[in-house]
Amino acid sequence: MSNYAERLRALTAQRGALCVGIDPHPQILEAWSLADDVKGLEACARTVVAALGEKAAVFKPQSAFYEVYGSEGIAVLERVLDDIRQAGALSILDVKRGDIGSTMAGYARAYLAEDSSLRADAITLSPYLGFESLRPAIDLAHQTGRGIYLLARTSNPEGGDVQLARTERGTSVSQLMVDAAAAENERSGQYALGLVVGGTHADPGCDVSAFNGSILVPGIGAQGGTIEGLRGIFGDAVDRLLPSASRQIMQGGPSAQGLQDALAGLVGR
Ligand SMILES: O=C(O)c1cc(=O)[nH]c(=O)n1[C@@H]1O[C@H](COP(=O)(O)O)[C@@H](O)[C@H]1O
Numbered sequence: 268m269s270n271y272a273e274r275l276r277a278l279t280a281q282r283g284a285l286c287v288g289i290d291p292h293p294q295i296l297e298a299w300s301l302a303d304d305v306k307g308l309e310a311c312a313r314t315v316v317a318a319l320g321e322k323a324a325v326f327k328p329q330s331a332f333y334e335v336y337g338s339e340g341i342a343v344l345e346r347v348l349d350d351i352r353q354a355g356a357l358s359i360l361d362v363k364r365g366d367i368g369s370t371m372a373g374y375a376r377a378y379l380a381e382d383s384s385l386r387a388d389a390i391t392l393s394p395y396l397g398f399e400s401l402r403p404a405i406d407l408a409h410q411t412g413r414g415i416y417l418l419a420r421t422s423n424p425e426g427g428d429v430q431l432a433r434t435e436r437g438t439s440v441s442q443l444m445v446d447a448a449a450a451e452n453e454r455s456g457q458y459a460l461g462l463v464v465g466g467t468h469a470d471p472g473c474d475v476s477a478f479n480g481s482i483l484v485p486g487i488g489a490q491g492g493t494i495e496g497l498r499g500i501f502g503d504a505v506d507r508l509l510p511s512a513s514r515q516i517m518q519g520g521p522s523a524q525g526l527q528d529a530l531a532g533l534v535g536r
Pocket residue numbers: 288290329361363391420421422423463464465485486487488489490511512513514515
């Protein structure tokens with residue numbers, strides 16, 4: 268069985284390194300003339316995968332927009348994750364979970380176990396209860412060949428309050444996470460751990476030049492980040508980036524052509 272890092276490398280080589288966020292905001296539903304209900308949610312999310320499923324390497328549904336509609340919204344999320352699998356693409360389920368280890372084991376089973384209906388190829392996790400609190404998820408990801416993206420430096424302006432704080436040794440909190448993830452990748456040899464570093468900061472405040480996994484870069488488009496700006500921010504690490512845009516692509520819909528043009532506008536740059 269190939270692991271997440273290997274699958275990601277193979278697929279981005281074929282389809283380009285871009286992640287399509289599937290965030291059916293109420294404003295997107297309205298712009299697509301869909302009702303703000305579970306039927307509108309399903310039509311919106313599954314239209315994105317139908318139009319782009321064989322063109323993009325990675326899709327990232329944001330769980331919040333599905334959870335809003337309760338159990339029926341979660342059922343839609345399961346079908347969207349299945350559509351992504353059927354299209355031969357990879358899924359990153361954006362759940363940003365983080366909890367004490369014993370609870371983390373539950374989240375890990377929900378998203379990373381082979382027999383879970385909500386399984387994804389990778390998930391986003393928050394390491395701010397301590398890197399080691401994520402151990403059950405890290406171990407399960409290694410067992411099932413899945414991936415984890417750790418929030419290191421988020422795209423939002425408030426993130427710096429915590430992530431740029433310095434320890435008594437002068438290292439930023441985000442750098443601690445970068446270094447912990449890199450060490451875990453070296454130890455396991457699976458490179459299952461990636462980072463989330465927003466594409467919205469001229470200086471992200473952590474050095475990822477020696478990082479050995481994938482770097483998810485949200486914030487492209489609606490939050491002001493650009494593909495052209497990535498080399499200036501990330502230097503040579505640009506080859507390990509997985510830029511991600513949600514609204515910028517979904518605003519191209521609902522037509523398949525409009526979505527494909529929006530995707531091509533980002534990948535082609
Ligand atoms: O983990 C994420 O994907 C994420 C981390 C981060 O630092 N910033 C960030 O915007 N995101 C997510 O990326 C998506 C960004 O959406 P757009 O701004 O529409 O492209 C949302 O689903 C956010 O929750």
